[in-house]
Amino acid sequence: MGKCCKCNGRLLCMCLLPCMMTGHLLIYIMVTIFVTISYTPSKIPIHYIAPGISANSGALASHPLSPFWKLHLDHSSLWNQLQHSLDRHYNPILQGNTSGTLRKPIAKLPTPIRDECLSGCASHKCSKPSQYDVNNIPEQMRLFVRSMHCRSYRMLINQPNMCKRNKTKSGLDYPMLLMAIKSQVGNFENRQAIRETWGRSGFVKGEANKKGGFVRTVFLLGRQDSSTGPHPDLKNFLDLENQKHRDILQWDFRDSFYNLTLKDLLFWRWLKQYCPTAIFIFKGDDDVFVRTGALLDYLSKHWEEHKLRRAITNETHMDLFVGDVISNAMPNRDPSAKYYIPESFYRGAYPTYAGGGGVVYSRSLALRLIEVSTKVCLFPIDDVYLGMCLERLGLSPSHHPGFLTFDLPETDRGNPCAYKSVLLVHRRSPKEMLTLWHKLQDMNSKC
Numbered sequence: 110m111g112k113c114c115k116c117n118g119r120l121l122c123m124c125l126l127p128c129m130m131t132g133h134l135l136i137y138i139m140v141t142i143f144v145t146i147s148y149t150p151s152k153i154p155i156h157y158i159a160p161g162i163s164a165n166s167g168a169l170a171s172h173p174l175s176p177f178w179k180l181h182l183d184h185s186s187l188w189n190q191l192q193h194s195l196d197r198h199y200n201p202i203l204q205g206n207t208s209g210t211l212r213k214p215i216a217k218l219p220t221p222i223r224d225e226c227l228s229g230c231a232s233h234k235c236s237k238p239s240q241y242d243v244n245n246i247p248e249q250m251r252l253f254v255r256s257m258h259c260r261s262y263r264m265l266i267n268q269p270n271m272c273k274r275n276k277t278k279s280g281l282d283y284p285m286l287l288m289a290i291k292s293q294v295g296n297f298e299n300r301q302a303i304r305e306t307w308g309r310s311g312f313v314k315g316e317a318n319k320k321g322g323f324v325r326t327v328f329l330l331g332r333q334d335s336s337t338g339p340h341p342d343l344k345n346f347l348d349l350e351n352q353k354h355r356d357i358l359q360w361d362f363r364d365s366f367y368n369l370t371l372k373d374l375l376f377w378r379w380l381k382q383y384c385p386t387a388i389f390i391f392k393g394d395d396d397v398f399v400r401t402g403a404l405l406d407y408l409s410k411h412w413e414e415h416k417l418r419r420a421i422t423n424e425t426h427m428d429l430f431v432g433d434v435i436s437n438a439m440p441n442r443d444p445s446a447k448y449y450i451p452e453s454f455y456r457g458a459y460p461t462y463a464g465g466g467g468v469v470y471s472r473s474l475a476l477r478l479i480e481v482s483t484k485v486c487l488f489p490i491d492d493v494y495l496g497m498c499l500e501r502l503g504l505s506p507s508h509h510p511g512f513l514t515f516d517l518p519e520t521d522r523g524n525p526c527a528y529k530s531v532l533l534v535h536r537r538s539p540k541e542m543l544t545l546w547h548k549l550q551d552m553n554s555k556c
């Protein structure tokens with residue numbers, strides 16, 4: 110003992126050092142164990158879900174966990190407010206909650222509120238003023254708000270015989286795919302390029318398996334005139350074009366970006382009346398390129414599966430909705446952006462939706478969308494509106510990696526083989542459509 114006290118500092122150091130090191134090691138191990146035990150994976154926002162076609166539930170991804178619309182009333186946002194009243198109008202349970210009893214009959218909504226969200230009105234009566242302060246929002250948004258209760262517009266050009274058979278055969282034709290393309294009066298070149306390439310009406314062969322299907326193409330147009338900016342009068346040219354091709358649908362509303370949702374609604378109505386036999390619908394823009402043959406292959410596969418299922422389960426409807434799916438998106442709050450949505454109009458996140466370029470869905474789903482759309486207030490961005498309607502049906506769109514909203518890498522765009530797994534690319538000019546179409550003709554032998 111005495112000897113040890115006399116030890117010099119060096120010896121002390123050599124004695125203590127191993128002890129200290131062991132101590133540190135113990136602390137390290139304890140901390141590691143602790144961290145491992147208490148670790149929970151952090152929530153990573155998912156931007157894309159990709160259930161693809163192999164998801165066991167068939168074509169549809171799982172049901173979203175919570176509704177995107179808030180159940181409680183947000184007085185500061187117009188859309189939320191209107192939707193709130195509409196929800197209560199259609200849902201007796203929500204209504205019962207406020208009064209405390211479920212058995213109370215559904216009270217009628219105050220007419221002004223209901224009308225503001227939903228009514229069929231003639232186009233000339235659409236300047237309904239709203240209690241909403243429209244002075245602090247951009248002009249386009251103001252126009253939208255003023256007419257968002259209007260959903261019925263007169264048809265200027267119709268194609269009642271689009272899905273009727275030839276004189277030789279009676280009855281209705283069964284197009285495998287009806288392509289509904291959003292266009293504008295002035296885009297003659299885009300429409301012609303589409304007719305000559307991927308949107309050709311008639312029988313189209315599939316790519317991999319030789320089966321194909323009948324394809325019909327229609328173009329969805331609004332009115333383009335002095336109210337949408339300075340436009341030359343193209344009415345006569347449009348009439349000529351329509352005489353030649355008989356594939357134009359035009360309605361009497363102002364063709365503007367925020368009015369695009371109307372094209373979906375009015376097209377669905379047209380579909381129900383004039384082409385209820387189409388099996389699948391492609392809805393897209395006139396500046397995309399679609400590999401129609403490959404799309405038909407994909408759809409035939411679904412159709413065959415559906416027929417098999419139907420034989421066993423008697424299930425008649427097929428819920429298919431595919432595209433480039435975007436989840437967890439928030440409204441754009443930058444007033445200079447094209448997609449700007451002010452907070453005074455809408456609060457909350459967007460539902461999962463399929464964005465950009467084009468989507469494909471089944472006719473039976475389209476018929477359900479018509480119904481449910483009467484329960485969802487119009488929203489100025491068409492893709493988001495479709496997402497809202499799907500959510501209302503308890504469905505969410507399926508992601509398909511072949512829908513390229515953001516195009517291929519620049520270096521691959523000229524290489525035909527790079528398009529092998531592509532169904533749709535955005536965006537292509539009429540000239541590029543023609544070039545690409547010819548390049549892709551003998552793809553199967555080359556790639």
Ligand SMILES: *[C@@H]1O[C@H](CO)[C@@H](O)[C@H](O)[C@H]1NC(C)=O
Nearest residue numbers: 180181202203205206207209
């Ligand atoms: C029903 O009312 C209760 C309280 O009155 C409220 O907490 C609840 O959020 C309401 N539910 C719905 C669906 O509005």
Ligand SMILES: *[C@@H]1O[C@H](CO)[C@@H](O)[C@H](O)[C@H]1NC(C)=O
Nearest residue numbers: 271273274275276277282311
């Ligand atoms: C009508 O039938 C003829 C001959 O079968 C065919 O060439 C033509 O494309 C058909 N028309 C339509 C609109 O399908």
Ligand SMILES: *[C@@H]1O[C@H](CO)[C@@H](O)[C@H](O)[C@H]1NC(C)=O
Nearest residue numbers: 252253256362363365367368
């Ligand atoms: C949509 O069309 C209607 C009818 O033409 C028009 O009153 C309204 O201003 C248009 N909305 C927008 C945002 O252009």
Ligand SMILES: *[C@@H]1O[C@H](CO)[C@@H](O)[C@H](O)[C@H]1NC(C)=O
Nearest residue numbers: 419420421422423424425426
């Ligand atoms: C299945 O089909 C048969 C014959 O068409 C029909 O009688 C029966 O009601 C159907 N069953 C269901 C569950 O729909």
